[in-house]
Amino acid sequence: xxxxxxxxxxxxxxxxxxxxxxxxxxxxxxxxxxxxxxxxxxxxxxxxxxxxxxxxxxxxxxxxxxxxxxxxxxxxxxxxxxxxxxxxxxx
Amino acid sequence: xxxxxxxxxxxxxxxxxxxxxxxxxxxxxxxxxxxxxxxxxxxxxxxxxxxxxxxxxxxxxxxxxxxxxxxxxxxxxxxxxxxxxxxxxxxxxxxxxxxxxxxxxxxxxxxxxxxxxxxxxxxxxxxxxxxxxxxxxxxxxxxxxxxxxxxxxxxxxxxxxxxxxxxxxxxxxxxxxxxxxxxxxxxxxxxxxxxxxxxxxxxxxxxxxxxxxxxxxxxxxxxxxxxxxxxxxxxxxxxxxxxxxxxxxxxxxxxxxxxxx
Numbered sequence: 001x002x003x004x005x006x007x008x009x010x011x012x013x014x015x016x017x018x019x020x021x022x023x024x025x026x027x028x029x030x031x032x033x034x035x036x037x038x039x040x041x042x043x044x045x046x047x048x049x050x051x052x053x054x055x056x057x058x059x060x061x062x063x064x065x066x067x068x069x070x071x072x073x074x075x076x077x078x079x080x081x082x083x084x085x086x087x088x089x090x091x
Numbered sequence: 092x093x094x095x096x097x098x099x100x101x102x103x104x105x106x107x108x109x110x111x112x113x114x115x116x117x118x119x120x121x122x123x124x125x126x127x128x129x130x131x132x133x134x135x136x137x138x139x140x141x142x143x144x145x146x147x148x149x150x151x152x153x154x155x156x157x158x159x160x161x162x163x164x165x166x167x168x169x170x171x172x173x174x175x176x177x178x179x180x181x182x183x184x185x186x187x188x189x190x191x192x193x194x195x196x197x198x199x200x201x202x203x204x205x206x207x208x209x210x211x212x213x214x215x216x217x218x219x220x221x222x223x224x225x226x227x228x229x230x231x232x233x234x235x236x237x238x239x240x241x242x243x244x245x246x247x248x249x250x251x252x253x254x255x256x257x258x259x260x261x262x263x264x265x266x267x268x269x270x271x272x273x274x275x276x277x278x279x280x281x282x283x284x285x286x287x288x289x290x291x292x293x294x295x296x297x298x299x300x301x302x303x304x305x306x307x308x309x310x311x312x313x314x315x316x317x318x319x320x321x322x323x324x325x326x327x328x329x330x331x332x333x334x335x336x337x338x339x340x341x342x343x344x345x346x347x348x349x350x351x352x
Contacts, residue, residue, distance in 0.1 A: 075285040
């Protein structure tokens with residue numbers, strides 16, 4: 001494939017080229033990926049501090065450790081905590 | 092996918108062309124592709140007027156996936172856009188040059204031609220009733236963007252809008268909007284916002300400012316991210332930023348609806 005013909009290809013990271021231009025999956029499908037998706041879904045529904053999420057998180061910490069998605073899940077939960085004190089914030 | 096403004100009136104050069112019987116606006120559906128190709132070839136000024144007006148109304152984004160189709164000055168980027176017939180032009184006589192049926196979309200694919208999305212994935216299918224971007228509400232969005240960039244159907248808001256959630260799921264599937272090619276940059280857009288929020292909150296906490304000032308600073312961040320730029324364009328994957336900013340973003344949008352309607 002000639003990626004140089006695509007406007008944003010120059011300067012793009014290998015990850016972007018693989019995913020956005022070559023159609024690769026960001027993650028290898030499988031049990032751990034499913035577990036990660038389930039955990040993220042709980043966080044997105046405001047249930048990141050619940051028992052189910054905590055159990056999944058413990059398993060994920062053991063399996064993929066300092067994964068970027070886990071860090072962003074933490075950031076999302078922290079953001080929700082901080083914003084909940086603002087008037088009108090209900091999520 | 093979010094609410095998108097439709098054209099407010101028919102572009103004058105399109106109206107003039109369509110009024111000419113030679114344009115073939117009322118030819119059978121089977122001739123729609125030919126009628127459209129002739130319009131594009133013979134009326135470059137009318138086509139240019141049409142796409143520029145669509146880009147302005149859509150604030151520079153693809154009608155479906157929210158990829159940016161314009162540069163910082165609001166000028167359309169070559170080979171990044173195409174006119175989309177929301178109801179397929181072959182579905183009925185007259186749709187091919189009907190200005191109310193036209194929107195601006197991305198190419199929906201890259202050079203390999205695989206992993207299609209948006210109009211390229213939709214092809215000649217119709218979206219479920221009430222699910223096309225121009226019909227869905229600006230406030231109380233029917234779709235949220237998850238932390239991993241995936242679209243999440245908001246069942247509560249669907250109920251308020253009288254839209255069946257399954258039909259929104261079907262729309263996502265038809266347009267292939269959760270393709271990794273689109274989901275990943277949507278995820279990146281949300282990630283960037285979460286980082287900015289965290290940085291801001293840490294700075295405010297370190298400065299020990301009052302809660303009211305914290306809220307004001309956060310509202311300024313929201314306005315900075317969601318407001319159209321000087322050229323009238325909004326950020327690529329705007330809905331991902333909106334979701335990442337959370338409920339305060341909904342309050343800000345509600346108070347600034349005029350910027351988006």
